[in-house]
Amino acid sequence: MKRFIQRRVYFLFVFIVAHLVTLAxxxxxxxxxxxxxxxxxxxxxxxxxxxxxxxxxxxVMQTAYEIKVTDAKPSGKTIWRSGKIKSDQSVNVVYExxxxxxxxxxxxxxxxxxxxxxxxxxxxxxxWEMGILNPEQWQAxxxxxxxxxxxxxSMPSPYFRKEFDTSKKIESARIYVTSxxxxxxxxxxxxxxxxxxxxxxxxxxxxLQYQTYDVTSLIQSxxxxxxxxxxxxxxxxxxxxxxxxxxxxxxxxxxxxxxxxTDGTSEQIISDSSWKTSNGPILFSDIxxxxxxxxxxxxHGWNSVAFDDxxxxxxxxxxxxxxxxxxxxxxPVKAIEEIRPIKLITTPKGETVFDLGQNMVGWAxxxxxxxxxxxxxxxxxxxxxxxxNFYTDNLRKAKCTDVYILNGDGEExxxxxxxxxxxxxxxxxxxKTPPTLDQITGIVIHSDxxxxxxxxxxxxxxxxxxxxxxxxxxxxxxxxxxxxxxxDERLGWTGDAQVFSMTAAFNFNVAPFYTKWMKxxxxxxxxxxxxxxxIPDVLKGDGGSTxxxxxxLIVPWTTYLVYGDKKILExxxxxxxxxxxxxxxxTGKDLxxxxxxxxxxxxxxxxxxxxxxxxxTDKDLIATAYFAHSTELLSKIASILGQANEAQSYAKxxxxxxxxxxxxxxxxxxxxxxxxxxxxxxxxxxKLLPExxxxxxxxxxxxDVKKMGHLTxxxxxxPLLCMALSNYGxxxxxxxxxxxxxxxxxxxxxxxxxxTIWERWxxxxxxxxxxNIGMNSFNHxxxxxxGEWLYRYVAGIDIDPANPGYKHILLAPHPGGGLTHAEAExxxxxGKIKSAWQINKQEMQYEIIIxxxxxxxxxxxxxxxxxxxLNGEQLPENLxxxxxxxxxxxxxxxxHYTFNYQMQTNE
Numbered sequence: 001m002k003r004f005i006q007r008r009v010y011f012l013f014v015f016i017v018a019h020l021v022t023l024a025x026x027x028x029x030x031x032x033x034x035x036x037x038x039x040x041x042x043x044x045x046x047x048x049x050x051x052x053x054x055x056x057x058x059x060v061m062q063t064a065y066e067i068k069v070t071d072a073k074p075s076g077k078t079i080w081r082s083g084k085i086k087s088d089q090s091v092n093v094v095y096e097x098x099x100x101x102x103x104x105x106x107x108x109x110x111x112x113x114x115x116x117x118x119x120x121x122x123x124x125x126x127x128w129e130m131g132i133l134n135p136e137q138w139q140a141x142x143x144x145x146x147x148x149x150x151x152x153x154s155m156p157s158p159y160f161r162k163e164f165d166t167s168k169k170i171e172s173a174r175i176y177v178t179s180x181x182x183x184x185x186x187x188x189x190x191x192x193x194x195x196x197x198x199x200x201x202x203x204x205x206x207x208l209q210y211q212t213y214d215v216t217s218l219i220q221s222x223x224x225x226x227x228x229x230x231x232x233x234x235x236x237x238x239x240x241x242x243x244x245x246x247x248x249x250x251x252x253x254x255x256x257x258x259x260x261x262t263d264g265t266s267e268q269i270i271s272d273s274s275w276k277t278s279n280g281p282i283l284f285s286d287i288x289x290x291x292x293x294x295x296x297x298x299x300h301g302w303n304s305v306a307f308d309d310x311x312x313x314x315x316x317x318x319x320x321x322x323x324x325x326x327x328x329x330x331x332p333v334k335a336i337e338e339i340r341p342i343k344l345i346t347t348p349k350g351e352t353v354f355d356l357g358q359n360m361v362g363w364a365x366x367x368x369x370x371x372x373x374x375x376x377x378x379x380x381x382x383x384x385x386x387x388x389n390f391y392t393d394n395l396r397k398a399k400c401t402d403v404y405i406l407n408g409d410g411e412e413x414x415x416x417x418x419x420x421x422x423x424x425x426x427x428x429x430x431x432k433t434p435p436t437l438d439q440i441t442g443i444v445i446h447s448d449x450x451x452x453x454x455x456x457x458x459x460x461x462x463x464x465x466x467x468x469x470x471x472x473x474x475x476x477x478x479x480x481x482x483x484x485x486x487x488d489e490r491l492g493w494t495g496d497a498q499v500f501s502m503t504a505a506f507n508f509n510v511a512p513f514y515t516k517w518m519k520x521x522x523x524x525x526x527x528x529x530x531x532x533x534x535i536p537d538v539l540k541g542d543g544g545s546t547x548x549x550x551x552x553l554i555v556p557w558t559t560y561l562v563y564g565d566k567k568i569l570e571x572x573x574x575x576x577x578x579x580x581x582x583x584x585x586x587t588g589k590d591l592x593x594x595x596x597x598x599x600x601x602x603x604x605x606x607x608x609x610x611x612x613x614x615x616x617t618d619k620d621l622i623a624t625a626y627f628a629h630s631t632e633l634l635s636k637i638a639s640i641l642g643q644a645n646e647a648q649s650y651a652k653x654x655x656x657x658x659x660x661x662x663x664x665x666x667x668x669x670x671x672x673x674x675x676x677x678x679x680x681x682x683x684x685x686x687k688l689l690p691e692x693x694x695x696x697x698x699x700x701x702x703x704d705v706k707k708m709g710h711l712t713x714x715x716x717x718x719p720l721l722c723m724a725l726s727n728y729g730x731x732x733x734x735x736x737x738x739x740x741x742x743x744x745x746x747x748x749x750x751x752x753x754x755x756t757i758w759e760r761w762x763x764x765x766x767x768x769x770x771x772n773i774g775m776n777s778f779n780h781x782x783x784x785x786x787g788e789w790l791y792r793y794v795a796g797i798d799i800d801p802a803n804p805g806y807k808h809i810l811l812a813p814h815p816g817g818g819l820t821h822a823e824a825e826x827x828x829x830x831g832k833i834k835s836a837w838q839i840n841k842q843e844m845q846y847e848i849i850i851x852x853x854x855x856x857x858x859x860x861x862x863x864x865x866x867x868x869x870l871n872g873e874q875l876p877e878n879l880x881x882x883x884x885x886x887x888x889x890x891x892x893x894x895x896h897y898t899f900n901y902q903m904q905t906n907e
Contacts, residue, residue: 025057025114026060026112026114026118027053028051028053028110028111028112028120029051029052029054030052031049031050031123031124032049032050032051033047033048033108033128034512035511035512037126038126038127038128039128040127040131040213041130041174041212043130043132043133043326045099045100045133046094047094047095047128048093048094049092049093049094049108049110050091050092051090051110051112052851052853053112053114053852053853055114055852055894058893059115059892059894059895060852060853061852062113062853063117065087065089065110065111065112066082066112067093067108067110068080068108068109068110068122069095069097069107069108071106076107079106080095080097080098091563091564091805091829092563092564092565092567092805095108102131102133102134102137103258104129105128105129105172106127106128107125107127108125108128109123110122111123129174131212132176132325135322138254138322138325140255140271141254141271141273141317142271142317142319143252143254143271143272143275143315143317144315144317145158145229145251145277145279146277146316152245154284154285154286154289155284156282156283157229157230157279157280157417157418158228158277158278158279159228159277159279159302160227160229160253160271161224161225161226161275161302161309162224162269162276163223163224163305164225164269165221166219166223166267167221168261168263168265169261170219170260171216171260171261172214173257174258175256175257175258176211176212176255176256176257176258177198177213177253177256178208178209178210178211179199179252180235180247180248180251180320181231181235181251181252182197182230182232182234183229183253184230185213185226186226187215187219187224187225187226188304189301189304192218194334194335195333195334196332196333196334196445197420197478198211198332199211199328200328200330200516202326202516202523203520203523203524203535203537204233204247204324204536205247205324206324206523207326208324208325209326209328210254211328212327219259222306224303225257225269225303228282228417229251229252230285230418231251231285231286232287233287235250236285236286236288238288238538239491240489246538253271254271254322256271257269257270271315272315272317273315276313276314277312278312278313279297280298281293281295281297282418285418287420288397288398288400288488288490289398289399290402290403290416290419291402291403291416292402293403295406296372296373296407296408329515329519330479330515330516331447331512332448333448333479334447335443336445336448338365338442338443339357340356340441341355341356341437344435345425347384347388348387351389351390352428352435353425353427353428354425354427354435354440355424357424358442358755359422359471359779360422360423360444360471361485361486362420362443362444362445363402363415363420363443364378364440365413365414365415365442365443366412366439367413367440368411368412368431368439369410369411370408370431371432374406374430375403375405376403376404376428376430376431377428377429378426378428378440379392379400379429380392380486381395381425382779383424383764384425385768386768390427393773394777394778396488396489396774397488398486398488400421415443420478422484422485426442428440445478447478447479447513449477449509450509451470451508452505452508452509452826452828453508453824453825454824454825455506455787455794456824457790457821457822457823458822459739459817459818461741462739464750465750466787466790468749468750468757468784469503469507470507471755471756472756472757472780472781472784473500473503473508475756475779475781476779477508480520480536481493481513481517484777486777486779492520493534494521494535494548495551495716496715498550498554498555499719500719500781500782500784501514501551501554501559502558502562503784503786506787506788509827510559511563511568514558515568518552518559518571518572520535521535521552521575522575525575526541526543528578529578529579529581530544530582531549531582532549533548533549535551544596545597546583546598546622546623546625547715547716549579549582552575552579552630553572553576553634556572556576556637557569557633560640560804561805563804563829564804566641569640573641576630576637577634577646579630580631580650583627583630583631584653590660591627591656591660592620592624592660592661593620593627594620594623598623599619600618600619601615601616601617601678601715601716602715603760603761604617604676604678604712604717605710605712605714605744605761615712616674616676617678617679617716621665621672621679622678622679624661624664625661627657629688631650632654634650635647635649635650658687662688670697671700672697675700676704677704677711677712677713677721678712678713678714678716678721680697680700680724681701681713681721682720684697684698684720685723685724685727695728698724698728698729701724702733705725705736710737711745715782719785719786722789722793723789723792726789726793726814734793734816735817735818738786738789743762743766745761746783757779757782757783757784758777758779758780759777759778759780760776763776791826794816794817795823795835795836795837796813796859797809797810797811797824797833797835798810805828805830806830806833807830808855808857809833809854809855809856810856810859811848812858812859812861813846815837815861820838820839820840821837821838821839828854831851832849833850833851834847835847836848839903844860844902845900846858848892848897848899849896850894851894852894853894854894855894857892858889858892858899859888860888860889862903863888863904864903865883865884865888867902868880868883869901870897870898879892
């Protein structure tokens, strides 16, 4: 009997354990608040919370969730509990509890119920912490130095320091800090953060970011704060015509250290006139021109306790507003990776040059030994010229030069503080001994965006193209989406960002990046609705060009589609309406934009062929096309936001613009007055033509591509060209363009050794010479917008606009172009999506991953219905029935699937 009872107990135990495992089969991971993991110092009063479901089972969907928020770890006092909410939403769920106060820290957890009615366990706790929400709570004062503002050239960087004591046990310590100019911050000799180029670049006089840092572990009984300031974008050279001091002529620091003690008391250490200031070894620092550092002037221990600052001056108070302060929104810039040189070169001119093998953005770390006072000069370039010499003409006025003056005390290591360069090659001068390959290390910097996407295929040149696209994005997404990272420009050109926005969102998580940049676009937008060409605007209001200014709608719309982010639509809606209003004002009653200059199809291919008039597309046609497209987008956005009347009004306006477009730019046969690839790509992709004439227009486009044998598009037409061909039955021509290796093409720069995307199709000509030095960047991501087509069409990962954020995924691979396999992965807000196909003779294998809490519609190209297998076995009946419609597609829940089938032959 005893044995019987023991056996019953044992089986009961096994049953309970098995049942508990079943109940907890779905885990909750990757909790984020406003796209950040455990953020501190945010100022979104009702932040959005997201999480991912992790499960090894198929067809897992969330049917309900519950969120709890406490003032301490799970055992703390409950601030808000949502209760069980019947919803499948797990992305951007708004916190709906009591409004939080400045510097308040909360913990949150979530659990979910799946479609079997089973609940997960509570997730591990995550946190978020509020920043300083009211300007009046800034007790700190702006402080500045005494001399550096008096000159109209770069002066030595000012240093600031302050010592203070603590005598109690510390619960927490936070620094809230910003600057006019750039800052680096230290506490007790340690850098407070690895963030670079803080406080970032915004429309400074309207929006100035501050950062929040947890320094609890750095506080001691005796302490020293130290800061260095640099000119940066605020006061340095920016734009053209030797423009300096665009935002102001004074560098200044604002810092507030909040210390909370375990006994419930608190203390603040603030920037005020008690701080000391001096100059140090940074003699000159400028983003365009580089840095000069004299190591003989280094002040060892200047940011530590007991440093003798008796010769330092008192900091001066500076009257400047705090009302424009906002918490950090975008990802901070960081040093992401290091690159070692692949070879040392002695050029025909006798120059000593390091080749890093990759066009990159950042700087060179220098290791050197030598005599005190010796000067080492580093100069940076993207390319070598035809003869193999160091080439910097395309940098225009940017000197891109770092100078290091040796201390003479053994091996010295130097990295600049407030400058960056775009380069592959580093020329070194001043060495007294032969150089060694390990003297230089490339430090790669960019906004710290999580990488989300990858694409590979069977063609190595296309894989290199994808590499170049991603490196072009990394190099130019440095707090703002710059056009180029090397010459005297580096500005946030709206057109480049607009055409590349979807490709960017495949490669990296750019939601915070775009959120921040869009707010500056709205801030710098003129009262009449005109959008400046560059954001932040340092060209003094120049703007209003279509395709550029339309970033005001297209970038938020992309963010909404990719991340399901409705908030960015809400926040940017007034800006969007203002831009459409500006276009209405400029076009008048006929709705044709014919009065203003526009950039048009920037850098489109031009030819001297006698049988081809060139590829110049009428700028008025482009302007009117974008007017229609953006207005139609605004109608959709208004509908999403519940603005039904405005949605209807904008829909009618878009329809009227299309009719005006057809009357002005289209013949009765569907031929456009600008008979160019760009014109047809715009008309087809923006759906500007009568449906019965679409086939004719597509045929005109195809005819031109066949006639030329290559693309003729510029910045506007290039992103749309392959998709237009593919969508209207000419995918063979799209693949022809992709695979072309001669100029002009995407692969031509690859054959020339490019490691990033070029500004021009022929930045380096076949004979080794270069294009016009006035505008010839070798790191310019706009033409990299072909990446969107690689992900969406070739690999087959696409968005369902009715279910944004990849809640419902469209998987539709398109083999072609001689490729035998292609694979793309995308880390969405729900988890990993994978679409990978390979072909062996006529057999196709298609592997997909659909993350939990999503569904996908999967389309199979050239499918013979009776041949489709799943995981090596006959298709289950419930799936087989879906195929009987003849559409060759299935709707599937989450899971990992591998399909095999015989493709139809063309016979």
